[in-house]
Amino acid sequence: MNRPVRRALRSDPYRLVRLGAWSVAETAPALVIGLAIARAIDEGFAAGRPGVGFAWLAVLGGAWLVAAVGARQVVMAVAAIVEPFREDLLAHVVEGALQRSTTSGRGPGTGAVARSNLQVELARDAFASVITVVRSFVFTVVSVMLGLTTLIPEVLVLVLPPFVVGLGLFLLSLPALARRQRAFIMADEHTAESLTDMVGGLRDITACRAEDRVAATVGLQVAEQARVTRSLARVTALRTVSLAVGGWLPVLLVLAGTPWLISRGAGAGVILGALAYITQSLAPALGNLVEGLGISGVRLRVSLNRILHSEDLPRRPAGRSPSKGTSRGAGVELRGVTFAYGPHAEPVIDDLHLSVPEGDHIAVVGPSGIGKSTLAALVTGMLRPHSGQILVGGVPAEELHPAGRTLIPQEAYVFRGSLMENLTYLAQAPAAAVDGAVAAVGLTALVTRLGGYSAEIHSGMLSPGERQLIALARAYLAPARLVILDEATCHLDPAAEARAEEAFIRRGGTLLVIAHRLTSALRARRILVMDGTSVRLGGHEEMLAVSPLYADLVGRWNPSNTQELVP
Incomplete structure (x- = not known):
């Protein structure tokens, strides 16, 4: 020096x-x-x-x-x-x-x-x-x-x-x-x-x-x-x-x-x-x-x-795993996890053991306030358990590199800027990849209406459903192998919701869906039912047999409406 x-x-x-x-x-x-x-x-x-x-x-x-x-x-x-x-x-x-x-x-x-x-x-x-x-x-x-x-x-x-x-x-x-x-x-x-x-x-x-x-x-x-x-x-x-x-x-x-x-x-x-x-x-x-x-x-x-x-490190190309805090995969494992909002509050999640292999597709169902979004926040490392351990690909969730997972919350956001900037916020993606993501999640009509990728957008000019579609395309382009959709399609109609979820299924990686409608659960490989007293995991038929809450939800479900998964 x-x-x-x-x-x-x-x-x-x-x-x-x-x-x-x-x-x-x-x-x-x-x-x-x-x-x-x-x-x-x-x-x-x-x-x-x-x-x-x-x-x-x-x-x-x-x-x-x-x-x-x-x-x-x-x-x-x-x-x-x-x-x-x-x-x-x-x-x-x-x-x-x-x-x-x-x-x-x-x-x-x-x-x-x-x-x-x-x-x-x-x-x-x-x-x-x-x-x-x-x-x-x-x-x-x-x-x-x-x-x-x-x-x-x-x-x-x-x-x-x-x-x-x-x-x-x-x-x-x-x-x-x-x-x-x-x-x-x-x-x-x-x-x-x-x-x-x-x-x-x-x-x-x-x-x-x-x-x-x-x-x-x-x-x-x-x-x-x-x-x-x-x-x-x-x-x-x-x-x-x-x-x-x-x-x-x-x-x-x-x-x-x-x-x-x-x-x-x-x-x-x-x-x-x-x-x-x-x-x-x-x-x-x-x-x-x-x-x-x-x-x-x-x-x-x-x-x-x-x-x-100090050197400027080249930006990591989309799709490559980060060097620090990198998981060896996108599997999720919870070992005796307990979490409560406050030292004297009742645990929202109590001694939870859960194993989600890489490439699995799980839908989480249960009443509002039962802890579904808390589970999503714990898996992404935004919340830390009071006891137990959460691993994503063998790496503690709180130490996982941000590029290793993507969470889309219920209230999707866009920032003031071009549509392309919003879509490629999490990845340096080529034009062909952007076109593929837009087509996969059903965003093509919105791109046309706005006048192309260079159109300047902001939150106030878009409906909640349009904001969700942009956030879904953004997550689709991200390199993360673990994607968590926390009621991220609640403002979409059932057909648009199905198209978006099926796009992520085809995309590969581990998919965790906080289900808004029963159809999301039916598309999943396994269903995690949270009823406040226990947590059960299995296929659709198995959950009908062992979970009264899930059986009640299915019994009251009408495929012609958009009934939410809330008893």
Whole structure:
């Protein structure tokens, strides 16, 4: 990470020489201030020679004019070093993005854009700040020490030791400060990202009934940021101690040592001059160094780390399994799962054992509020059981990669954008695959009515059934091998519902349907009946024989209507 910094500093030695020369001019007041005050008092005003006093003050004023010119030139000299540094980082970002684009066959990802527009600018600004404060500190300290030596060498005994101790304390605390400042920056960014994702996905969160889980996740991030902030505050307290020791303890020592300095020939002007050197030059220089390295230095390190070491991974093509949290299949297994909404509430699901082999098709039936949607949320990992274990392809449900399963809730959602963007939200699918999904779930008529895939849509312009068809096509295109339809066809007529469910049956993978009509159960290979006291699983004929609830539902079902599966 230090390589770009070294390259920027060594690329043109003349720039450093120019910066050093103008830095001497900028720090001229630090060299002159104490000496001018001491001479103006002792040799001028106190000696009855006001002209001499004003002459020394004029010298100090001239030093400030020189410093003003020097400050302007210093800014330009720093820019001459920093801008090539910025261009070097931009070249690295662009080359990396183009190389990954060529390798993956896709355009540069958003990460490259973010780094070029944000991280590079942060690194440039932080680098400029570090150069400015370190350069100013070095030249100011040298000027102050030369001025004190010229004024009265003995005062260095009172000033130099505490200054060195304070500087040493800061340098010793710098690694810990850098680590904790970096942790604070990262925690702050993670919290902001979590909140942004939460706000942007409120509709999704509500649709999937994941409010409690998302709130808990964001709450953990906020708590982590609070912990990191407290840790940073403790190290910052040591930084304050170093400032007190190195910048302000010399003032007390000079005041306490005034009798000794007077015995060494110092007058009132010399004492005031020494105090001016400390309070107007030395202490501010140390404070600026602590502030600059403690904040800008860490930001420079963090930004360079992201630019030089983080890579944009090519997007995973549709249909390929993800590398992390990947299941070895889409089979579902529940082992003694119990879940209740609250520590004192009755379990909605109690000691449930269930095995769904990969490729199985199960319909879940039962009264409203019996726990069907809770079961769907548990299988997808949005809820965690109080006891027991849920595995999807051998992977705990809460650790499964999001691309490994798809849940379509009852209230399907679309976002403002083109129809194509809505359909390919979960997968990078070619046009032929999109056409196939649209035809499979029965969305062709809607595509025609809207004017094609490029049509701009939003939730308010579509009926609930049309939104469900779009969500079904989106899930059909997704690479997930486990699909859960939580009454996802309730706003469709029976014929459209049958067409959509049969499309997912032909699609393959494991299909779990929270049934809205008995016809969904009849299409399934097996039926899971939840009646509040027990859970039974089997075929249609078997359930008629062993489940009074299911037998009652079948007995009251009329194929000519759309009666729901609610007694």
